[in-house]
């Protein structure tokens with residue numbers, strides 16, 4: 001087997017369901033399309049976390065950005081409410097939720113919207129990131145979840 005460098009895996013709950021891992025749709029695409037793993041219903045204006053059922057591993061100094069699909073607003077009436085999701089390397093395998101990646105979607109229409117299981121919702125792009133001078137002060141807190149787990 002090839003060495004693990006960066007990629008996606010299903011969290012335990014979805015590991016044995018024969019689901020396909022994300023892939024890029026074209027040869028030079030940057031984004032790995034991430035599908036909803038369960039069907040989600042949105043009331044008008046509602047914001048919900050849509051599980052991808054996935055976790056992402058990567059190298060130190062790398063991050064996975066979760067971007068909206070450009071077709072979502074007009075075709076689905078949905079937007080990624082937090083604009084861009086920042087998936088930290090230390091989110092992978094965390095003790096709280098294994099590193100399960102969620103897309104926080106908002107229904108911007110005045111009618112109900114449904115995302116079906118298997119429907120592609122967002123796209124993940126792996127990127128290197130830089131750190132600032134004097135970064136020795138980084139807190140040694142271990143990540144145990146997301147969406148506010150480190151406090152206010």
Ligand SMILES: O=c1ccn([C@H]2C[C@H](O)[C@@H](COP(=O)(O)OP(=O)(O)OP(=O)(O)O)O2)c(=O)[nH]1
Nearest residue numbers: 085086087088091101102146147148149150151
């Ligand atoms: O769209 C997103 C954004 C974040 N996350 C996960 C991965 C990320 O590593 C973690 C924390 O994200 P962030 O730092 O943006 O959220 P926060 O509100 O600061 O929460 P925390 O206190 O847990 O850092 O939540 C997602 O699954 N989807």
Ligand SMILES: [Mg+2]
Nearest residue numbers: 147148149150
């Ligand atoms: Mg944070």
